[in-house]
Amino acid sequence: QVQLQESGPGLVKPSQTLSLTCTVSGGSISSGNYRWSWIRQPAGKGLEWIGRVSASGITRYNASLESRVTISLDTSKNQFSLMLSSVTATDTAVYYCARGVVGATAPGYWGHGTLVTVSS
Amino acid sequence: DIVMTQTPLSLSVTPGQPASISCKSSESLLFSDGETYLYWYLQKAGQPPQLLISEVSKRLSGVPDRFSGSGSGTDFTLKISRVEAEDVGVYYCLQSTQLPLTFGGGTRVEIK
Numbered sequence: 001q002v003q004l005q006e007s008g009p010g011l012v013k014p015s016q017t018l019s020l021t022c023t024v025s026g027g028s029i030s031s032g033n034y035r036w037s038w039i040r041q042p043a044g045k046g047l048e049w050i051g052r053v054s055a056s057g058i059t060r061y062n063a064s065l066e067s068r069v070t071i072s073l074d075t076s077k078n079q080f081s082l083m084l085s086s087v088t089a090t091d092t093a094v095y096y097c098a099r100g101v102v103g104a105t106a107p108g109y110w111g112h113g114t115l116v117t118v119s120s
Numbered sequence: 121d122i123v124m125t126q127t128p129l130s131l132s133v134t135p136g137q138p139a140s141i142s143c144k145s146s147e148s149l150l151f152s153d154g155e156t157y158l159y160w161y162l163q164k165a166g167q168p169p170q171l172l173i174s175e176v177s178k179r180l181s182g183v184p185d186r187f188s189g190s191g192s193g194t195d196f197t198l199k200i201s202r203v204e205a206e207d208v209g210v211y212y213c214l215q216s217t218q219l220p221l222t223f224g225g226g227t228r229v230e231i232k
Contacts, residue, residue: 037221046212046223046225047169047212047223048223049220049221049222049223051220060219062219062220096168101171101174104157104216105221106159106174106216107169107214108174110168110169110170111168112167
């Protein structure tokens with residue numbers, strides 16, 4: 001069964017770049033008709049889809065964040081990553097990585113999530 | 121973006137009683153391939169969301185049959201036939217018919 005694990009700094013200063021990695025086990029990130037997403041959830045609030053990368057490396061982003069977001073695959077490490085630039089306090093959230101259900105972006109498997117706080 | 125509106129915001133249910141959650145989308149979720157990409161998740165405290173129902177009504181393996189999904193177009197419903205203590209948490213609907221994916225605001229279910 002596929003498992004996902006987020007990693008990265010838990011504290012980022014305002015205006016800097018948030019960088020997270022999702023390590024995938026139990027399956028190859030570059031095979032199959034899967035899409036790999038990042039989703040975030042501010043404390044006590046709802047879920048926001050950030051964007052996704054397909055197994056072939058094609059990316060799609062939420063327009064609300066597109067100017068600041070990069071999602072990429074590292075097939076050699078079976079990982080995918082998120083970079084979010086020019087962060088502010090409003091970017092403070094639990095960040096989840098997820099794998100889509102077959103042939104779709106809707107998440108079927110999720111990582112446990114990692115809290116990222118933006119503060120000086 | 122497609123706006124997903126869930127009601128009610130919260131629900132307090134006696135064990136063994138039914139519960140129903142509504143999810144309405146601002147546009148039809150019927151895709152050009154004939155499928156409707158509406159999903160239901162349950163997020164328990166301190167955990168990531170877990171997928172319960174895919175494409176309106178397809179229950180995932182291992183999900184109890186007391187959970188059922190229905191609907192079409194813009195109106196969808198998740199029903200729990202007999203609520204159990206383990207069903208507490210926040211339920212979210214999600215559409216992936218159109219990017220960006222958008223979630224409903226969530227419905228908190230608690231036990232009386």
